[in-house]
Amino acid sequence: MTFESKKDVLDWYEAQPSSVTPEFLSSINWHEVRQYPFDARLVPVLFYMRDVESLTDMYYRELRRTPTGRDPHISKFMARWGEEELVHGQLLDRFLNELGYETDERWYEGVRSSVGRFYKAHTYAITTLTNLVGRRFTGTHMIFGAINEMTTGQAYRRLMEKANHPVLTQILRAILREESLHTNFYSRVARLELERQPISQKLARFVIDHFWEPVGGSALGYVRSNYTIAQLFGDDEGRRVIDSAVSKRLNSFPGFSGVAAINRAAEKSIQAGKIIHQMEALSAVL
Numbered sequence: 001m002t003f004e005s006k007k008d009v010l011d012w013y014e015a016q017p018s019s020v021t022p023e024f025l026s027s028i029n030w031h032e033v034r035q036y037p038f039d040a041r042l043v044p045v046l047f048y049m050r051d052v053e054s055l056t057d058m059y060y061r062e063l064r065r066t067p068t069g070r071d072p073h074i075s076k077f078m079a080r081w082g083e084e085e086l087v088h089g090q091l092l093d094r095f096l097n098e099l100g101y102e103t104d105e106r107w108y109e110g111v112r113s114s115v116g117r118f119y120k121a122h123t124y125a126i127t128t129l130t131n132l133v134g135r136r137f138t139g140t141h142m143i144f145g146a147i148n149e150m151t152t153g154q155a156y157r158r159l160m161e162k163a164n165h166p167v168l169t170q171i172l173r174a175i176l177r178e179e180s181l182h183t184n185f186y187s188r189v190a191r192l193e194l195e196r197q198p199i200s201q202k203l204a205r206f207v208i209d210h211f212w213e214p215v216g217g218s219a220l221g222y223v224r225s226n227y228t229i230a231q232l233f234g235d236d237e238g239r240r241v242i243d244s245a246v247s248k249r250l251n252s253f254p255g256f257s258g259v260a261a262i263n264r265a266a267e268k269s270i271q272a273g274k275i276i277h278q279m280e281a282l283s284a285v286l
């Protein structure tokens with residue numbers, strides 16, 4: 001199938017079935033969660049992923065104030081995307097509860113209100129600036145979305161392997177199918193937008209080179225994002241995954257050859273996350 005317009009991409013997306021369906025939800029063996037061991041070091045990772053998923057809504061609301069969010073095809077995608085991400089967050093929260101980590105019923109409001117005023121004001125300012133650039137910024141939004149979906153997908157894959165927990169694997173497989181559709185939507189629209197005008201390529205490349213960082217850090221705190229990146233990607237295999245499944249893919253986008261920003265930002269997080277881990281270990285023996 002060739003994609004010549006955003007409508008083609010949306011038609012393709014809308015023809016794809018959801019994976020986290022009511023049937024799927026009723027098939028999860030929640031009562032088995034505690035029958036398997038779970039590495040406690042991955043618990044903060046689960047909380048982080050849950051919170052990143054649930055903040056999608058905030059991001060979506062901001063984006064609707066921009067020409068990208070007002071695009072009829074993109075906004076239609078985003079309505080379904082936003083709902084799916086929220087359900088991913090709810091599933092991870094339920095898993096944590098079943099594992100024995102009780103969460104408040106109002107955890108969702110708690111996450112939203114914990115996001116700092118600085119972050120909100122900063123995001124508001126960026127959105128306002130984006131409006132000045134107009135539609136030429138859509139390629140940047142889309143490539144940003146594509147990278148965030150790719151890295152999130154790889155994070156879930158690594159989490160699945162490291163946790164090796166049958167119930168979590170069942171949940172993450174379904175989530176991953178949806179993340180993969182999100183990646184494809186963003187990537188295809190990004191490609192169309194970047195091909196359309198060289199100025200979009202320049203803008204997108206500049207923004208990724210200078211501002212990309214692992215999703216969620218600026219809203220939820222860098223201590224949490226660095227810890228998560230170090231846990232999931234802080235070994236040779238993790239670095240290889242970032243390079244092959246994210247950076248190499250990104251290289252093929254118009255204007256993105258030789259891009260090193262993702263590997264660089266991931267490495268920075270890994271190093272910072274390892275220091276957190278070492279400090280925790282040190283404080284335990286002091």
Ligand SMILES: [Fe+2]
Pocket residue numbers: 053084085088175179
């Ligand atoms: Fe998600």
Ligand SMILES: [Fe+2]
Pocket residue numbers: 085149152178179182
């Ligand atoms: Fe996603």
